[in-house]
Amino acid sequence: MKYTQMLIPTLKEVPSDAEAVSHVLMLRGGYVRQLASGLYIYMPLFLRVLNRVNGIIRQEMNRIGAQEVSMPVLHPAEIWQKTGRWYEIKEEMFRLKDRTGRDMCLAMTHEEIMTWLASREIRSYRDMPQTWYQIQTKLRDEARPKSGVLRTREFIMKDSYSFDVDEEALEKSYNLHIEAYDKIFSRCGLAFYRVESDPGMMGGATAHEYMAPSPAGEDEVAICANCGYSANVELAISVSPAGDPVEMAYEDAHTPGKRTIGEVSAFLDLSPDKFIKSLLLISSDGPVLALIRGDQQLHENKTARIIGTFRPAQREEVKELLGVEAGFIGPMGHKVRVIADEVLKTSTYVSGANRSDYHTKGVKPAVHFTAEWFDLHKAQENDGCPKCAAKLKIVKVIEIGNIFKLGTKYSAPLKAIYLDKEGIEKPIIMGSYGIGPARIAAAAIEQSNDKNGIIWPAPIAPFDVEILPLNMSDEEVKGVSLRLYDELTSMGMEVLLDDRDERAGVKFKDADLIGIPYHVVVGTKNVKEGVVEIKKRATGETEKVPMEKIAEFFRQRPGTGKPGRI
């Protein structure tokens, strides 16, 4: 492809709307343009990247026996009503009516429709296993689209669905997906984790997420470098390191206006782990007082599993229910339900004194207060691993894929039923599996860039090589470049020829920005000596290569190595 025939509108300046590195570089490199909040136009270069990513996905999905299909994006409400999600999902679903007034919605995902198909076409145990996938548009009216292409309202997703006769067979389908996903992300050049994830409302079902470490990520995972334990912090278990026990007499301390742990801790010159943080929560069953050690955070999911959905109490509610001003709550002597994190079971602490401007020292569990004990804290850096007790680290990550065991959640309501060997009707056992190709691309940029621009992993780069004729008015330079272009193209390489009548500096800058793995620089002086320069984008190393050896050079260099699962 010739540069002059392609739309590659690079930007010299950083667009003010972009924050995440991948967002900035995609905009600057002319890969994407924003249409509205959460809606992006994929420009020619980006589409090339996505096509390569999708090509890898297709290969690996096909390899595990999955079949590609294509589902509508406009759905009748009825099917979603049958599974209940029409009612469960709120504003996140785009809804509309057709001309006859029939309720419709836009696809957020395709469990319903895939299951609908299965319910009609799968009748016997002999028809399974089946795995169907598509690379299809999804629409979600996100509360907050962000970070460029990372969180959008319309996006493409590879989603696959497995249909099996029983749990054991599902296990096989699930493992095949693990196999495929490990290969896909490795081949795309990403460093990634496969972590336990929260199956949400799926009850006992298992789920994993594929996570690419990046500061632009929205999720956090807890990782144990020692035994390999890894989980989304949404459900990670961790052992809180015990603080040094300090003996304190049971007495009140005057702490005027000091409400937060930080303030009181500084005021009394005691580290935060010597405090009990008392949080008043309002659950559907009434108020609950949750106790957490001062240096820790309340884990909302864990808490919700114990007391159901809840919200923090307002200031006035605290006063009403406990008779204490917010900021001075202590665990002693309240009539509400009290739940506490297990780490507080021992030692001695400081807590609110249940009266304004005072905290109480020397508070001991069992002696001064009682509670129901649970694991309530969020895993944090340097907590102990629940499996081996080594220290956990917390890493920010981008979710690039997930795999779920669904069981019969969709097959039951949609009556996707088959007859087993004994002629008994049984619901099909399902799994669903997603990958976000645009997120793969964004994560690749997040993980691989420098101050000059993108450094694409070779397998997903928009082109394999870019040829830079430094002076298009020099006939020899031009001629050599065109010849190399033809030669490399005929070898099956994807080649971008920067045939613009631009100065050398401009071409170098744009080439670095766009991030194609190899640059073949054709300059006047070198051409006279019969050589061109090959620059490796990743390292900046250059090498002079005789023109007749170029083909050979690239023949010996298949895709570069990649990080893979960590």
Add this chain to the structure above:
RNA sequence: CGGGGCGUAGCGCAGCCUGGAUAGCGCACCUGCCUUGGGAGCAGGGGGCCGGAGGUUCAAAUCCUCUCGCCCCGACCA
């Protein structure tokens, strides 16, 4: 949905607080010359509903009210 920020040329911004004449700068763009190994130089030129509506005022990019849009933090996220 709560909190914060920002809307002025294609992009990045200044001007606004303290109202006043033809709204300014850099980049990009067009023409010509020149230049050709890291975003050149000179000369000339085009491009603005100052997000929108209403109000205050002799006078509004500037002050006030409403509204729309975008970004960030939080909540939410099959």
